[in-house]
Amino acid sequence: MAEARDNVLDVETLSIALRQDDATVPIVEDISFSLARGEVLALVGESGSGKSLTALSLMQLLSKELAITKGRILLHAADGGVTDIVGLGANGRAIEAIRGRRMGMIFQEPMSSFSPIHTIGAQIAEVAMIHEKVTREEARRRAAELLAKVGIPDPVRALDRYPQEFSGGMRQRAMIARALICGPGLLIADEPTTALDVTIQSQILDLMRKLKNELGMAILFITHDLGIVAQMADRVAIMYSGRIVESGPVRDIFRRPVHPYTRALLEAVPRLGDIDRHRKIRPIAGSIPNIFDVPQGCRFHPRCPAAQLPRCAEAPPPRYDAGRHHVSCIHGAEELGR
Amino acid sequence: MITFFARRFAYMVITLLLVSVVSFAIVQSAPGDYAEIYAARKANAGAIISQAEIENVRRQLGLDKPWHIQYGRWIGNIVLHNDWGMSWEWKRPVGEVIWERMPLTLAIAFSTLIFMYVVSIPVGIYSAVHRYSIGDHTVSLLGYIGLATPNFLLALVLMYLSQRYFGQSVGGLFSPAYENAPWSWGKFKDLLAHLAVPVIVLGTGGTAFLIRAMRAAVLDELNKMYVLSAKASGLSPLKLLIRYPVRMALNPIAATLGWRLTYVISGAPIVGFVLALPDTGPLFLHSLLNQDMLLAGAMIFIYCALTIIGTLLSDLLLVALDPRIKLE
Numbered sequence: 033m034a035e036a037r038d039n040v041l042d043v044e045t046l047s048i049a050l051r052q053d054d055a056t057v058p059i060v061e062d063i064s065f066s067l068a069r070g071e072v073l074a075l076v077g078e079s080g081s082g083k084s085l086t087a088l089s090l091m092q093l094l095s096k097e098l099a100i101t102k103g104r105i106l107l108h109a110a111d112g113g114v115t116d117i118v119g120l121g122a123n124g125r126a127i128e129a130i131r132g133r134r135m136g137m138i139f140q141e142p143m144s145s146f147s148p149i150h151t152i153g154a155q156i157a158e159v160a161m162i163h164e165k166v167t168r169e170e171a172r173r174r175a176a177e178l179l180a181k182v183g184i185p186d187p188v189r190a191l192d193r194y195p196q197e198f199s200g201g202m203r204q205r206a207m208i209a210r211a212l213i214c215g216p217g218l219l220i221a222d223e224p225t226t227a228l229d230v231t232i233q234s235q236i237l238d239l240m241r242k243l244k245n246e247l248g249m250a251i252l253f254i255t256h257d258l259g260i261v262a263q264m265a266d267r268v269a270i271m272y273s274g275r276i277v278e279s280g281p282v283r284d285i286f287r288r289p290v291h292p293y294t295r296a297l298l299e300a301v302p303r304l305g306d307i308d309r310h311r312k313i314r315p316i317a318g319s320i321p322n323i324f325d326v327p328q329g330c331r332f333h334p335r336c337p338a339a340q341l342p343r344c345a346e347a348p349p350p351r352y353d354a355g356r357h358h359v360s361c362i363h364g365a366e367e368l369g370r
Numbered sequence: 371m372i373t374f375f376a377r378r379f380a381y382m383v384i385t386l387l388l389v390s391v392v393s394f395a396i397v398q399s400a401p402g403d404y405a406e407i408y409a410a411r412k413a414n415a416g417a418i419i420s421q422a423e424i425e426n427v428r429r430q431l432g433l434d435k436p437w438h439i440q441y442g443r444w445i446g447n448i449v450l451h452n453d454w455g456m457s458w459e460w461k462r463p464v465g466e467v468i469w470e471r472m473p474l475t476l477a478i479a480f481s482t483l484i485f486m487y488v489v490s491i492p493v494g495i496y497s498a499v500h501r502y503s504i505g506d507h508t509v510s511l512l513g514y515i516g517l518a519t520p521n522f523l524l525a526l527v528l529m530y531l532s533q534r535y536f537g538q539s540v541g542g543l544f545s546p547a548y549e550n551a552p553w554s555w556g557k558f559k560d561l562l563a564h565l566a567v568p569v570i571v572l573g574t575g576g577t578a579f580l581i582r583a584m585r586a587a588v589l590d591e592l593n594k595m596y597v598l599s600a601k602a603s604g605l606s607p608l609k610l611l612i613r614y615p616v617r618m619a620l621n622p623i624a625a626t627l628g629w630r631l632t633y634v635i636s637g638a639p640i641v642g643f644v645l646a647l648p649d650t651g652p653l654f655l656h657s658l659l660n661q662d663m664l665l666a667g668a669m670i671f672i673y674c675a676l677t678i679i680g681t682l683l684s685d686l687l688l689v690a691l692d693p694r695i696k697l698e
């Protein structure tokens with residue numbers, strides 16, 4: 033189905049595996065998603081579901097023992113050109129020219145994402161110098177401009193300060209400045225606020241929303257906090273054990289979750305009023321499977337309250353689509369049709 | 371900043387003074403004195419020597435005074451007049467005797483230091499980047515051998531090899547042909563050839579150790595988050611390696627420069643002695659054996675002073691390299 037969307041990124045049947053001496057262990061399998069210009073897609077899932085690996089693979093940043101084994105990652109330029117990131121390989125000029133320029137990335141740990149012995153300014157300006165061959169002065173001027181944009185007071189003086197002189201929130205702002213200095217069409221944010229306390233967290237989220245509206249980049253936002261999804265995202269994809277089990281516009285998913293895992297996730301979120309109504313917060317029983325020992329069929333079946341055995345344990349469930357709402361579960365047809 | 375330097379400098383001066391006292395005390399603590407040695411020699415040569423004569427020598431040399439008076443006179447002359455006294459053994463000023471030989475000792479010490487860092491830093495980086503490769507394993511193996519080989523054994527083997535295969539006489543800084551020639555490429559090569567054996571003998575153990583340290587430090591840094599985040603910004607692998615992990619790994623390496631320096635400065639005379647080089651090594655040993663007190667004391671003091679100054683320099687280097695070190 034060809035949607036008339038102006039996409040920045042199309043990920044098609046991407047698989048990632050761990051290479052071992054004797055075998056390859058699949059970790060992420062057959063995931064597909066896309067991001068339109070200026071859109072925020074949240075990637076949600078329990079710890080270990082493969083969110084970070086997916087993010088890293090988009091820039092070919094997987095560590096040596098991991099590899100993309102299948103699929104395409106198509107990056108669309110504003111002029112209509114398409115690059116397949118998988119085809120570029122993990123090394124060489126071509127992929128380096130994409131990192132930091134066409135896609136920017138920020139991480140969970142603002143504390144350690146900067147080198148402690150180089151100034152903030154040097155580390156931000158460097159990105160512009162690599163990609164745009166500008167002079168040091170010009171790069172510093174641009175860095176100061178971005179620091180101002182991300183809300184760092186006295187940006188010119190901040191250039192010459194070291195990361196450890198910044199608070200966690202300030203450092204994450206500086207990271208955002210570094211990721212955006214070359215004006216990428218896509219920002220990948222891997223749990224950018226998880227390490228921050230709640231007030232700082234909401235400031236950073238506000239900032240990211242503001243910058244998105246101003247600069248128009250798409251954001252792949254990785255989180256396991258559904259509250260953040262509701263605030264930030266246009267669409268959401270739910271990952272479980274290396275697969276996307278359900279995806280769609282945030283409203284649809286929140287109003288009418290279909291996949292039993294999505295439902296369980298939403299039920300696990302405490303809501304306002306829960307205390308008065310004595311509603312129990314129900315965390316999902318059991319835990320995510322070990323990558324070396326994943327269940328056959330639907331990977332959620334050992335934990336699934338709606339499982340139909342042996343059917344669910346035999347083959348992976350088919351995918352059902354209702355408009356832009358997709359779900360991979362045997363109950364998909366009836367639920368989506370309703 | 372200024373106060374930091376001033377304070378460090380003041381500490382250094384105080385340490386030097388303490389060291390001078392200790393050097394003097396060590397020399398003093400040996401049983402007997404030069405007057406007795408002098409008497410014994412005369413006796414060996416068949417001369418009859420009276421107790422009065424011995425006392426006379428002792429008085430002439432000031433050995434009858436209490437030790438703090440002797441020390442005061444000694445250090446006073448050094449500080450005020452740069453006069454290190456006379457070597458009784460050589461019948462020449464101590465300063466002169468030492469400075470004839472000190473250049474060779476310093477040349478060996480500093481060449482060794484340079485050799486250790488020039489070899490270990492790139493090899494350590496290579497080993498870290500190509501961890502568990504054949505190259506890395508080879509380096510590790512050679513490193514263990516280097517660490518395990520006693521210096522004297524290495525010295526004997528290298529002396530043998532260089533005599534046998536290169537016809538190179540071990541000893542001195544230059545071949546006779548270049549001794550008084552002006553500086554030229556040939557003279558430089560000649561210098562290197564002469565320094566090679568003592569430098570390898572003195573530097574192998576330290577180099578092996580530093581390679582391991584550098585490898586570990588780089589590996590540590592390579593796993594840090596900021597490396598991934600720099601890579602995600604588009605840095606090429608080589609540029610990234612040099613700009614971040616290597617630069618960081620140099621800090622702990624620089625921090626050990628002080629005691630590396632101690633090691634080469636105290637090791638150079640020993641190597642000089644084993645290889646029978648005309649450096650301060652043999653001079654020092656003989657001065658101790660012969661109770662040539664002023665010479666021995668001066669040499670202990672100079673070795674210590676070089677070490678203390680070196681430590682200060684390495685601390686300053688570390689401060690310059692690492693902005694995380696706060697100068698309160």
Ligand SMILES: Nc1ncnc2c1ncn2[C@@H]1O[C@H](COP(=O)(O)OP(=O)(O)OP(=O)(O)O)[C@@H](O)[C@H]1O
Nearest residue numbers: 050059078079080081082083084085086095097323
């Ligand atoms: N280098 C690696 N070697 C082996 N296994 C790995 C490696 N990196 C990740 N994995 C495994 O792959 C799975 C997915 O990891 P990933 O980091 O993508 O999870 P995540 O969804 O980001 O989790 P979190 O919420 O904890 O960040 C995990 O089971 C993890 O143990």
Ligand code: SF4
Nearest residue numbers: 330333336344361362
């Ligand atoms: S396919 Fe079966 S096991 Fe899997 S989520 Fe649906 S009902 Fe549960």
Ligand SMILES: [Mg+2]
Nearest residue numbers: 083084085222
């Ligand atoms: Mg993660």
